[in-house]
Every structure is written in structure tokens, then in C-alpha cells.
Amino acid sequence: MVAEALWSIGELAERAGATVKTVRYYSDRGLLPEAGRSSGGHRRYGPEALDRLRLIRSLRVLDLPVPDVERVLERDEALEEVVAGQLRELGSQLAALRWREASLRLLQDCTGEERAARLRLIGAVSVPPDTAALARFWRRILPVRLPGRVVSMVLDAVVPELPEEPSPAQVLAFARLHALVSDPRLDRPGSRPAPPLPDGEYRLAVLYEGLAEAYTLASAELRDGRDLRDGGALHCFVAAYADARGTADSPAFRRGLLPLLARSDGPVITRYWKLATGLFAPGEPVLGALHHHLSVALHVQVEAQAG
Structure with missing residues (x-):
């Protein structure tokens, strides 16, 4: 994947209609796959992370607890x-x-x-x-x-x-x-x-x-x-x-x-x-x-x- 296709945490949040705080929370829990890092060491995300974030939000809309969301993402x-x-x-x-x-x-x-x-x-x-x-x-x-x-x-x-x-x-x-x-x-x-x-x-x-x-x-x-x-x-x-x-x-x-x-x-x-x-x-x-x-x-x- 070329660097231009990668997004910062703020860009991913904007595309998903979420807050940066929410994206960072899920990322810190290891639920969003990183596609790479910037030269300054900042996380970069691709379309896979966007799909995963949308799935997480759908599950959370149903009021599923985060541990249950993690179970669903695992299998x-x-x-x-x-x-x-x-x-x-x-x-x-x-x-x-x-x-x-x-x-x-x-x-x-x-x-x-x-x-x-x-x-x-x-x-x-x-x-x-x-x-x-x-x-x-x-x-x-x-x-x-x-x-x-x-x-x-x-x-x-x-x-x-x-x-x-x-x-x-x-x-x-x-x-x-x-x-x-x-x-x-x-x-x-x-x-x-x-x-x-x-x-x-x-x-x-x-x-x-x-x-x-x-x-x-x-x-x-x-x-x-x-x-x-x-x-x-x-x-x-x-x-x-x-x-x-x-x-x-x-x-x-x-x-x-x-x-x-x-x-x-x-x-x-x-x-x-x-x-x-x-x-x-x-x-x-x-x-x-x-x-x-x-x-x-x-x-x-x-x-x-x-x-």
C-alpha cells in the first residue's frame, strides 16, 4: 500500500464519523490494525481499519460491551x-x-x-x-x-x-x-x-x-x-x-x-x-x-x- 493511501488517526476518525478519542481508545486496545507508522512514529491506518471501526461502531450501537466486541472480532x-x-x-x-x-x-x-x-x-x-x-x-x-x-x-x-x-x-x-x-x-x-x-x-x-x-x-x-x-x-x-x-x-x-x-x-x-x-x-x-x-x-x- 502506498503512503498516500494511509490516514492519520484524525483522518480515520473523520472518515468514520467518530471522535479522535474513540479511535485512539480502540486502537490502544489493539482492535484497529495499523498499516504503518509515519516518519515521526505516528500511527497510520488504511481501509481495513476503517472497515473494522465501522463494524465496532455497529456492534456498540447494539450496546454490546467492549469485551464482547473483542470476542466477535477475534472469531x-x-x-x-x-x-x-x-x-x-x-x-x-x-x-x-x-x-x-x-x-x-x-x-x-x-x-x-x-x-x-x-x-x-x-x-x-x-x-x-x-x-x-x-x-x-x-x-x-x-x-x-x-x-x-x-x-x-x-x-x-x-x-x-x-x-x-x-x-x-x-x-x-x-x-x-x-x-x-x-x-x-x-x-x-x-x-x-x-x-x-x-x-x-x-x-x-x-x-x-x-x-x-x-x-x-x-x-x-x-x-x-x-x-x-x-x-x-x-x-x-x-x-x-x-x-x-x-x-x-x-x-x-x-x-x-x-x-x-x-x-x-x-x-x-x-x-x-x-x-x-x-x-x-x-x-x-x-x-x-x-x-x-x-x-x-x-x-x-x-x-x-x-x-
């Missing part, structure tokens, strides 16, 4: 990794902004007496929030001998995925739910919700897998407007308990099952489902509601047979 395939990482980070930032907006609207649309209480609830939740406290709550309740794969299955069903664009009502419901499961009084003797099953009487994996099938059937039957007393969901529901207990389904077994089901619907669990229901996606089956519907259907059926 082309890094761009896909960097873009994916930035999209994940941006998604988290957008979720936080949406949650903040809904939280502010919640505070805006309430009376002065409500505002202080709501502010305390909201302040106890991170932004964007996570559901770790909800998962810990259920892990404390579930039987300790439950296999890990079944625990994961249960947690997927009982812990809602938080909405990407929450309404003020959903923000309030989650804040109240978070306060419920984080209440230190739950750790006191007699305050924690009772385990749903007597210890050692049921084969746990058999029960929970059978219940999952029953809930799926119940969801379909309710969606079709059918009475749960007349469908296969209730039979599957009772069979899950009978199979796990190693006994046969019978009228006597069904009568004996009612106190056990009532035990699983204590005040804390009932409030959990009342608050959590609105956080599940529209049309998504809510396990707590399905369990309640099946329990009621069994109770009505047993009472009818007894009468």
Missing part, C-alpha cells in the same frame, strides 16, 4: 453466542421493566390506606421476581422419600411460571403468595401445613404418577363440560390412592379416603391455590383446582351412595 462464530447472551439479558431487563410498570400501576390505582400495605408486599419481592420461595415451600411439604423425578414433576405442576407481561392484579397476587410461603411462622411447630399423606402407608411414586394421570383426565372432562362424577377421571383419582396403598377400590375405601383429602386442603394450601390460580396461563390446568374438583366429586358421590 466470527462468536457473534452468535454474543447475540444470544445479549437477548437473554435484554429479556430479563424487559421482564423487570414490565413488572415495575405493573407494580407502579398497582400503587397508583389504590387508596392511601391500601398503598402502604401494598408497598410493603411489593418491596419484599425482587424485580423481576423468581419462584424459588414457592419451590422451597413445596419441598418442605412433600414427603421426604419422594423420588427426585417425581418431586420435579410435582413442582412443575404447582409452581406457576410468572407472566411475561403481568397485570397489577397478578403483581399483587404474587406478592401475597410470596409473603404466604415466606412467613417465618410456618416453621413453628403446628403451623406448617400437614404432609398430605400418612408416613409409610403409600407407595409415593405410584400415587403421584397416578394422580398426574387423573388430573389430566379431569382437565379434559371439565373443559368438555362433563360432570367429574360420571367420567374416568374420578375413577383414576381413587385408583391412584388404592394402588399406592396396595388395596382395592371399594365404597368403604372411598369413604375412608375423604378425611385424607380434607387433610390436604388446610387453610395455608387453600390460600396458596387461591392466590396462585391467577398466575397460571389462561387455559393451563391448575392442579389445586383439579384436586379440589375431584375431592368434591368424590365427596358428593360417597354421600349420595350413603343416602
